Each structure stands twice: as C-alpha cells, then as structure tokens.
Amino acid sequence: MKIQPLADRVLILPAPAEEKTIGGIIIPDTAKEKPLQGQVVAAGNGTKDEEMILKVGDQVLYGKYSGTELEFEGEKYLMMRQSDVLAVLK
Amino acid sequence: MKIQPLADRVLILPAPAEEKTIGGIIIPDTAKEKPLQGQVVAAGNGTKDEEMILKVGDQVLYGKYSGTELEFEGEKYLMMRQSDVLAVLK
Amino acid sequence: MKIQPLADRVLILPAPAEEKTIGGIIIPDTAKEKPLQGQVVAAGNGTKDEEMILKVGDQVLYGKYSGTELEFEGEKYLMMRQSDVLAVLK
Amino acid sequence: MKIQPLADRVLILPAPAEEKTIGGIIIPDTAKEKPLQGQVVAAGNGTKDEEMILKVGDQVLYGKYSGTELEFEGEKYLMMRQSDVLAVLK
Amino acid sequence: MKIQPLADRVLILPAPAEEKTIGGIIIPDTAKEKPLQGQVVAAGNGTKDEEMILKVGDQVLYGKYSGTELEFEGEKYLMMRQSDVLAVLK
Amino acid sequence: MKIQPLADRVLILPAPAEEKTIGGIIIPDTAKEKPLQGQVVAAGNGTKDEEMILKVGDQVLYGKYSGTELEFEGEKYLMMRQSDVLAVLK
Amino acid sequence: MKIQPLADRVLILPAPAEEKTIGGIIIPDTAKEKPLQGQVVAAGNGTKDEEMILKVGDQVLYGKYSGTELEFEGEKYLMMRQSDVLAVLK
Numbered sequence: 001m002k003i004q005p006l007a008d009r010v011l012i013l014p015a016p017a018e019e020k021t022i023g024g025i026i027i028p029d030t031a032k033e034k035p036l037q038g039q040v041v042a043a044g045n046g047t048k049d050e051e052m053i054l055k056v057g058d059q060v061l062y063g064k065y066s067g068t069e070l071e072f073e074g075e076k077y078l079m080m081r082q083s084d085v086l087a088v089l090k
Numbered sequence: 091m092k093i094q095p096l097a098d099r100v101l102i103l104p105a106p107a108e109e110k111t112i113g114g115i116i117i118p119d120t121a122k123e124k125p126l127q128g129q130v131v132a133a134g135n136g137t138k139d140e141e142m143i144l145k146v147g148d149q150v151l152y153g154k155y156s157g158t159e160l161e162f163e164g165e166k167y168l169m170m171r172q173s174d175v176l177a178v179l180k
Numbered sequence: 181m182k183i184q185p186l187a188d189r190v191l192i193l194p195a196p197a198e199e200k201t202i203g204g205i206i207i208p209d210t211a212k213e214k215p216l217q218g219q220v221v222a223a224g225n226g227t228k229d230e231e232m233i234l235k236v237g238d239q240v241l242y243g244k245y246s247g248t249e250l251e252f253e254g255e256k257y258l259m260m261r262q263s264d265v266l267a268v269l270k
Numbered sequence: 271m272k273i274q275p276l277a278d279r280v281l282i283l284p285a286p287a288e289e290k291t292i293g294g295i296i297i298p299d300t301a302k303e304k305p306l307q308g309q310v311v312a313a314g315n316g317t318k319d320e321e322m323i324l325k326v327g328d329q330v331l332y333g334k335y336s337g338t339e340l341e342f343e344g345e346k347y348l349m350m351r352q353s354d355v356l357a358v359l360k
Numbered sequence: 361m362k363i364q365p366l367a368d369r370v371l372i373l374p375a376p377a378e379e380k381t382i383g384g385i386i387i388p389d390t391a392k393e394k395p396l397q398g399q400v401v402a403a404g405n406g407t408k409d410e411e412m413i414l415k416v417g418d419q420v421l422y423g424k425y426s427g428t429e430l431e432f433e434g435e436k437y438l439m440m441r442q443s444d445v446l447a448v449l450k
Numbered sequence: 451m452k453i454q455p456l457a458d459r460v461l462i463l464p465a466p467a468e469e470k471t472i473g474g475i476i477i478p479d480t481a482k483e484k485p486l487q488g489q490v491v492a493a494g495n496g497t498k499d500e501e502m503i504l505k506v507g508d509q510v511l512y513g514k515y516s517g518t519e520l521e522f523e524g525e526k527y528l529m530m531r532q533s534d535v536l537a538v539l540k
Numbered sequence: 541m542k543i544q545p546l547a548d549r550v551l552i553l554p555a556p557a558e559e560k561t562i563g564g565i566i567i568p569d570t571a572k573e574k575p576l577q578g579q580v581v582a583a584g585n586g587t588k589d590e591e592m593i594l595k596v597g598d599q600v601l602y603g604k605y606s607g608t609e610l611e612f613e614g615e616k617y618l619m620m621r622q623s624d625v626l627a628v629l630k
Binding site for chain 3: 306319323324331333352353355356357358359360
C-alpha cells in the first residue's frame with residue numbers, strides 16, 4: 001500500500017535532525033526546531049495551474065511551518081504543496 | 091435515498107478511531123482527536139475549475155479540520171471539497 | 181407574486197425541525213439549533229462563472245450558517261448561493 | 271436632474287417600514303430595523319464582468335446592511351451593487 | 361501646470377459643505393462631516409480592466425471615506441479610483 | 451552604477467520638504483510629515499499585467515505611506531509600484 | 541552539490557553589513573539591522589505567470605523582511621521570490 005498525493009502535493013520524508021549536514025546545509029539558529037530538508041517520496045500529478053517539477057527522489061528544502069505531518073508504517077512524513085518547496089538540491 | 095455532493099465535493103465515511111491501522115497509517119500525537127483517514131462514498135461532478143479525480147471507494151487522507159459533519163441513517167460522514175483531500179491510499 | 185432569486189442564488193424552504201428524519205438525515209449534536217435540510221423553491225439563472233445545477237423541488241443539504249433568512253406569506257425561507265449548498269438528496 | 275449609477279450599481283427607493291406587506295414579505299424579527307424591500311429607480315450600464323439584469327421599476331429584496339444611503343429631493347435612497355440584490359419580486 | 365491622474369483615477373473638486381443643495385442632494389445625518397458630491401476636474405486614461413466613463417465636468421457622488429486628499433493652488437481636491445465613484449448627476 | 455527597478459516599479463526622488471511649492475501643490479495638514487511629490491529617476495520595464503506609463507523625469511504625486519525608502523550616493527529615494535503613483539504633473 | 545530554487549525564486553547571498561558601500565548604497569536608519577543588498581547566486585526557471593528577469597551574478601536590492609534564511613556550507617543565504625526583489629544595480 002502506498003500514499004498517492006492529490007493534485008500538486010508531494011509527500012516528503014524529512015531528513016533526521018541528527019543528519020543536519022547532508023549537502024552541507026545547516027539550519028539557521030532561528031529554525032533549529034525542525035528539519036528543513038527532506039526527500040520527495042511521492043508526488044501528485046499536478047493541476048491545470050501547477051505542473052509538477054518535483055520527482056520522487058528529489059532532495060528538497062522547505063520552510064519550517066510548511067506541510068501537514070502524517071505517520072505511515074512507523075515513519076513520519078510531511079505532505080505539502082509543490083509551491084511550498086523552496087528548492088531542489090542537485 | 092442517497093446523498094449526491096454538489097460541485098467538487100466528496101462525501102467521506104471516516105475510518106473508526108479504533109481501526110487506526112488500515113494501511114499502516116497512524117495519526118500523529120497532535121492529531122489524535124479525529125480520524126484522518128476515510129473512504130469516499132459519494133462524489134460530485136466537478137466544476138469548470140476542478141475536475142474530479144476521486145472516485146467512490148477511494149481510501150483517502152484528509153486534514154483533521156476539513157469538512158462538514160453530517161449524520162445519515164445512523165452513520166457519521168464528512169462532506170468536503172476534493173481540494174481538502176490530501177492523498178489517496180493505493 | 182413570486183420571489184425570483186438573482187444570479188446563482190436559490191430560495192430554500194427549510195425542513196421543519198420536527199421533521200428531522202426526511203431521508204434519514206439527522207443533524208449532529210453540534211448543529212441542532214437549525215435545520216440543515218430543505219427544498220429548493222426558486223432558483224436564479226446562474227452567472228457566467230456558475231451554471232445552475234439545482235432545480236425547483238430538489239431536496240438539499242446546507243451548512244447551518246448559510247444564507248439570509250426571509251419571511252414570505254407566513255413561511256420562513258433561506259436565500260443562499262448555489263455554492264453554499266452541500267448536496268442534493270436523490 | 272437625475273442620478274445615474276455607475277458600473278453595476280442600482281439606486282433603490284426602500285419600501286417604507288409601515289408598508290411591510292407589499293408582496294406579502296415580512297421582515298424576520300432579527301432584521302426589523304431596516305426595510306429589506308425596495309424599488310429600483312435607476313441602474314448603471316453594467317461592466318465587462320457584470321451584465322445588468324435589474325431594470326428601473328423592479329421590486330427587489332436586499333440584505334439589511336447592503337448599500338450606501340443618500341438623500342435626494344427629500345427622499346432617502348440606497349445605492350448598491352447589483353450583486354448585493356438578492357431577488358426580484360414578480 | 362496641471363494634475364494628470366494615472367490609470368483609472370479621477371481628480372475631484374468637492375462641492376463646498378455650504379452648497380449642500382446642488383442637484384437637491386442632501387447628505388444624510390450620519391455623513392455630514394464631509395461633502396459627498398463633487399466635480400471631476402481631471403481623469404486618467406483608464407486601464408486594461410477599467411475603461412473610463414467619467415469625463416471632466418461630470419458632477420459625481422462618492423462615499424465619504426473615498427479618495428486621497430491633496431491641495432493644489434489653494435484648492436482642496438480628492439483623488440480616487442473611478443470604481444469609488446457611486447454615480448453621475450445628469 | 452545605477453539602480454534599475456524591476457517589473458512595474460519606479461524609483462522616485464522626493465521633492466525636499468522645504469520646496470513644498472513646486473507646481474503649487476501644498477501637502478494638506480494631515481500629511482505634513484512626508485513629501486508627497488517627487489521625480490521619477492528610474493523605471494522598470496513593466497509586466498504582462500502593467501504597462502509602464504511613467505518615464506524618467508516625470509513629476510509625480512504619491513500617497514504618504516507608499517514605497518520603500520533607500521539611500522544611494524547620499525540621496526534618499528523611494529521605490530514603489532507604478533500603481534501607487536497617483537498622478538503626473540504636466 | 542548546489543541549490544536549485546523552484547519556480548520564480550532566487551537564492552541571494554546578502555552583502556556583508558560591513559560592506560555597506562558597494563554601489564554607494566547606504567541602508568537608511570530604520571533598516572540598519574539587515575543588509576538590503578545582495579547577489580543572485582541561483583535562480584529558478586520561472587512560472588507560467590512570472591518570467592525570470594534576474595540572472596546569476598545580478599546585484600540586487602530587496603526589502604529587509606523579504607525571503608527565508610538558510611545556511612549552506614557555512615554561508616548565509618536568502619531565498620525569495622523574484623517579485624520581492626526591488627531592483628538590479630547596473
């Protein structure tokens with residue numbers, strides 16, 4: 001069983017707080033409570049107004065209040081709209 | 091007699107709180123008051139701006155403050171817009 | 181003399197509070213103050229953005245704060261936009 | 271001299287509070303402070319987005335907080351947008 | 361030197377408070393602090409979305425909180441958008 | 451080096467407060483804290499929705515809370531959108 | 541590894557506060573807490589509604605509350621939408 005996001009949403013697996021140095025990104029002091037980096041694990045099909053750019057596997061940055069938390073098979077994920085994703089790490 | 095949602099709305103039968111493990115999804119601590127998973131039991135015909143993706147029978151995830159509660163033949167349902175549905179479980 | 185709603189509005193005759201069981205729908209506890217079910221007794225001609233789906237005679241469900249109350253020939257009605265109607269009972 | 275409303279506005283002469291029974295409409299208890307019925311005495315030419323449906327002479331219903339009051343040759347009028355008019359009495 | 365309003369704005373010379381009877385319009389009690397009538401003395405060229413209907417010389421009515429006050433050669437004016445003008449007196 | 455405003459923004463050099471009589475415009479009492487007149491010293495290229503009407507050299511009027519202040523080579527400027535400019539002096 | 545902004549966002553390396561005189565721009569007194577100038581180090585591909593004008597290497601001015609801070613390989617950056625960038629220095 002898998003989660004298929006609707007419309008222009010993506011499901012993100014946040015990077016663990018310990019692993020703050022993937023890609024050399026460090027979360028600034030004012031944002032330390034939550035990870036700001038994660039991996040896209042599922043993506044919607046987009047909408048008439050929003051084509052999907054993000055793909056499964058993308059390492060992404062997002063704002064710390066973005067998304068809705070959900071837990072699936074013991075792992076915590078974030079569901080958010082593509083427009084709340086700030087950047088892809090390449 | 092049956093309920094036919096208007097426009098881009100869907101009628102959802104929430105999963106009982108006891109049955110928190112359908113699909114392995116567990117509601118995170120901050121959201122335990124209400125089920126976040128349910129089944130689409132009726133769907134509108136969409137609008138000019140919103141085509142219907144959801145079909146009757148879809149298992150869906152939704153935010154805990156989404157929708158309007160209503161009771162029909164002893165069962166409690168939620169009526170919400172398709173855009174308030176976060177994902178489909180496949 | 182009759183009331184012709186403008187644009188995408190409908191005039192609804194709410195079901196009496198006593199008759200809470202038409203179609204088996206019961207209003208949940210938190211919404212008991214007002215009927216949530218009624219019958220369309222007049223409908224506008226729609227607008228460029230909103231085509232009319234509702235017809236006179238439709239049994240409808242609506243949110244409890246929807247519409248403007250008005251009294252006509254001793255009967256109390258609600259005037260609301262079609263988009264505030266949640267569903268049709270069929 | 272006459273008042274020509276601009277755009278999608280109409281000028282309405284409210285029915286006197288005493289004459290609450292034109293068309294059999296009675297204002298519900300919560301709305302008794304102001305008349306809710308009146309006659310269109312002048313109408314704008316509409317806009318690109320809003321075609322005029324109302325004509326001079328139409329008996330209309332409107333919400334009690336709609337419009338801007340103005341006094342002309344000793345008579346009190348209401349100027350409002352057509353979209354604030356709820357219905358026409360026919 | 362003259363003031364050329366930009367876009368869909370008009371420059372209005374308010375009727376003096378003493379001269380409350382031009383066109384027979386009297387400002388209702390709740391609006392006595394400021395004149396509601398004035399003359400268009402300059403008009404913009406409109407925008408893609410708003411064609412200009414008002415012309416220099418038009419006697420207009422406007423809401424009492426509309427526009428920005430400015431003083432030019434000893435005279436006080438109001439600059440406002442055409443959509444804030446309620447009606448033309450003809 | 452020069453400042454090139456982006457999109458539909460203009461860079462304005464406010465008229466000094468002492469020189470309140472350029473064009474005979476006097477700032478009304480309630481607006482005396484800041485100059486309301488200035489000269490366009492740089493303009494953006496417009497956007498799909500907003501064509502540029504203002505040109506470098508235009509004397510303009512603007513609301514007293516409009517724009518973002520910035521200092522460049524010892525001179526104070528205001529950066530604002532063209533739509534915040536009220537009028538051109540001709 | 542590099543940061544690729546999504547949509548119409550740009551990644552900006554703020555000019556150090558000490559180096560307040562690049563281009564002769566001085567931040568006004570009310571805005572001294574944060575630099576207002578920086579260099580575009582990465583840019584998105586734009587959207588249907590917003591074509592990208594900014595290029596990597598552009599020296600830009602931006603409002604002091606614009607953007608989201610992030611730290612990458614020991615350097616602090618700002619991620620913001622192109623529409624929050626006020627001007628390019630040329």
